[in-house]
Amino acid sequence: MTSLNKVERRKSVAERSPSVSYTPDVIPHLAGLEKPQAHSLLLDECDVLIMGTGLVESILAASLSWQGVDVLHIDNKTCYGDSNSTLTIEQIKSWCQEVNGGKIQHFEDAQVYVSGELSLPTSKYKSKDYGIDLTPKVMFAQSDLLSLLVKSRVYKYLEFQSLSNFHIFENDSFAAKFSNPTSKEEIFTDQSLSLVTKRYLMKFLKFVLQDNNDEDKRQVLTENAKVPIEEFLKKKFNLEKSQINELVYSIGLATKESSKTPEALARIRRYLTSFNVYGNFPVLVSKYGGPGEISQGFCRSAAVGGSTYKLNTTLVDYDPSQKVAKFSDKSSVRINEKLVVSPTQIPKFLQTSYNEITEALPMKNINRLVVVVKKDCKEWMSNSESSAVVVFPPHSLPSDNSKGIQALVQNGGSGVCPDGHSIWYLTSFEQDKAKAKLDLQSALDKMEAAILRESSNNLDDVLGEEDFVISERGTPVVVNSVKLGKSLQNFVPKEKLEIICKLGYVQQTYVANDLSNVLNPTKDNNVTLRKPKDCGEIIFTNMPSAEISYDGIVSECKTLYSSITGADDDFFDVDFEDEDDTFDGAGFHQQPQTVSTIKANALTDDENAIASSDEDDHNEPFGANEMEL
């Protein structure tokens, strides 16, 4: 398998990387206990320099160190996470200043309001009680990153919580059609649906969960490769707008109209196959912060594996002929192989190269609005959960949003803010920045009105006959969520929502919304594979995608890993051991719920997938299979 050219020089990482399983020459000391002195005090060379401690870069650092590559990992900030950071309110304030001062590339137009209450010496709440994610994300239970967290043991540094409530806003009201289902079938057993509709939904469910290699399914997918999902669902399964919206935007978390059928189906399938893996929920969130927290976990793993960490450090100069890098702390280090550079950490002398590389690539805006409110929003969450997702399909808001809006809501139970408060992360995929702001504000208004109404102490005031509706067919009459179901049109809140912090900003990325250029990267579409002309050692990474899940992250890491080592077949190919696995697995934690028959089917599907792809981590992000069609 190895057909590498041997030349008379120090073997590159690619050359040193064997294709069979490999144990590092020097096994790190137990759990990262101090390294030999000489190494810790005198760092004069490394194999790979990584700039930026974002999620992708952190996973890369860990993957390289566990294959014995010497990594120096730096960040120009004083905290971990780069564009994926989880920041306190004070950190948010200075971050906004830096963004508006043009110091953080690919972020712009930052606006922040912080309640004066926070700066009072007597205040119960402090800046560091809050952890605001710059790139909020949720993790599907069946996903490649989750598998990697388990395999790498990084999950041990983290805490995960379930998220089962997905609310959808339509016809000027919120519906929570998928609250607290206990099985995949139940996801669709909304009592207000007619039997006929239910039958069509079950038929669709069966189709989606069918093995992708099934000939009939393949054919349907091929035939409909270019057909918008809305049309497909309507024609093939007789579904109505309400169900289509829910399938596409709530379950599928699509961001725009007329997604191509295979991609949309892959997104829907992602939810369904994730359901019941750990329990009656499709996604998880990490406590104390999302990608910011996971980045820290992988950085720790990398450190245990031997990487050196230096925060608050920038690369000042690099001499390609001598391969010597000079840093802001006056140190210089010889870089034997590659320099991996995050777009927010590009040194001046590389800016021209980066501009040339990215010139021809289409850039996307991600508009975000983050609001910290004095409400725990329990009304939107399942018992014992502390997060929920709210989606606004296109054209559902008074601002007539042409793109969808997704919101992640997390309260004190998830460790990101004090009890009784919550953080609302709203994301718009609208490209016109002014319009995006209007849409976000419009969505925020609706959420505000909803939570004020639902948390109102006097429910009799707000609940009326109209909360109990008769469907068009005269069948079942229960509005699924009594409290959430009512139209908001006539509700006039008696109180105002107390806001602790409000933050708006725009992030840019070259990653496509459907992740196509991450899942199938080429020289023409992906920053990482476009090599600068004058400096072959430099590899740029991507800004975070607009995707609300972690899909695409592992693919990006593997692309980077291959660019450095030549192949990705030994990516995290390490048998991590535990001190005492039995203890941890012994009935201390929540056990998976009873396995439904549908789950068994789903597993069979995945086993087929393994057999065909012969891959260890078979939980491909959405679209990986379908994209090939």
Added chain:
Amino acid sequence: MSFPNPAKAVKLVLLGEAAVGKSSLVLRFVSNDFQENKEPTIGAAFLTQKCTIGDKTIKYEIWDTAGQERFASLAPMYYRNAQAALVVYDITKPASFLKARHWVKELHEQASKDITIALVGNKYDLVEDENDGDTLRKVSVEEGQKLAEDEGLLFFETSAKTSYNVNEVFVGIGTKIPESSAPTGVQQAGNEAGRIDLTTGAASTTQQTSGCC
């Protein structure tokens, strides 16, 4: 597979200047009989060691800095939910004692309020045979005690080399840790809201990586 009396998991973090013997101290505690050639565990998230004190059993999860403290790059994650900390210095190196003060301050700022901290002056073996005359000792017992008293810390002088007082540190911490301390340990049981153990579900969905089970 269930344990009749589950051990209470306690996250313990190590702090201290390089070369004061943090690792030796922990290695001494973890492998009492000091096996020179004990197979290292590859990629263990942290070291674990059970410790029985009276009728309670504590399972220490010991987090080393993994070198991330060298350039002041410890992550918030490191301090989070730590119920105990060892701040280690070398009694023959005054600079390491200064650094210990810094770490104590850092812990007060970053860690939870009810964290139990032990201040540990290591390398006692270097001074135990000495008389009062020319001594290698540069940090007196009194200085250590004073800092511990001022800051409300446990205080020990130890030798990782001879194992003098090493177990006492961990027993001392275990005794002082509040019984009712909130279930915040990273490996704590899953009665906390929505806490998911990723190994349970994953075991049925991912392939086994090795044949040893």
